Amino acid sequence: MRFRITAFTLAVVMMLSMGLAGCSGKPPAQSSEQSADVQTKNTVTDELGREVTIPENPQRILALTSAVMQAFFNIGITPVGKVDDYKVTEEGMALPSVGTPSNVNIEAVYALQPDLIIASSRFHASLKQELEKSGAVVYYFDPDKVGDIPVVEVTAYIGKLLGKEDVAEHYVQSVYAAANEFKKKIASETDIKTGIVIQDGDTIVAAQNASSYGSMLTLLGIDNIVPDNLPNATKSSFVPFDVETILASNPDLVLIMTSSKDAENNKAILEKFKSDPQWAALDAVKNNQLLILPFSVNPNRSTPEMMVKAMAEAVLKTPK
16 A cells, blocks of 8 residues: 555656646747847947947946937936037036047046947047957947938937937937927028038138038028038048139028137137128128027037027028
8 A cells, every 4th residue: 555655646746747847937948040039139230340239228338429428318328428528518527538539548438337338430440449348348330320410310329229219219309390490480581591511710611411510501491502422521520612612602601610609709700701802702791691600509519409599590690
């Protein structure tokens, strides 16, 4: 009897073991295809052609350009450091510095112990090995490939990368909605159809469409006379653009960038252009539509919505 009970018990135990194995809480073995999906879930290809796995919830993010820094703030992320060019918010300016986009302080980067670094393929490709030594995941973006209006759409680009698409898209659409209202006012209250943003200096350089300044013209419905794909177009926001070419296009609006808010200095710059016989032939000069660009129209000093507002208000002050 004792032997039969023991055998029965063993049989029950075996049956229970088999049943438990079939009903265990462990997930079924994944196929190789399923495993690959899990492994590459957060893996993207950056603009250097590298496969980069973005941390699921990065805690210490660092941007090496001012535009991406502001994109972080736009989607509710505070970075661990700043580039010195950034002068938009008090919170951002108070962060520890890692130098400028064109002169990154690698030791300062290491000291911040970031877990994710967003770098520019234009400025930082040569720093790839040094940045990777920080222990952070390093993702390279191309400023020319973030959208038609990069200064605005960089927020959507970063939002998608970090899984914050909804808040990023809401921000972008709010900027476009505000810009559209100003665009309607400019169309109805002025005769301005074409324009150019130039930088004063020994030689004249003009803002390209993809630049922050050229983008403002686009947002306000003003056709930038500077064509795309000029020589060295991928290396700088501004390209050489001589007076003769500007005269031939005869834009309705000429906006002059300056490096100062000094009213007297800016007045002197305007007078210099107006008194030049070549510039005086422009309709923009004749119609008092040659203006100093507001100092706040600068992606290192203002958010995109602030830039749009400042440029639009300056344009709307011109006579019809």
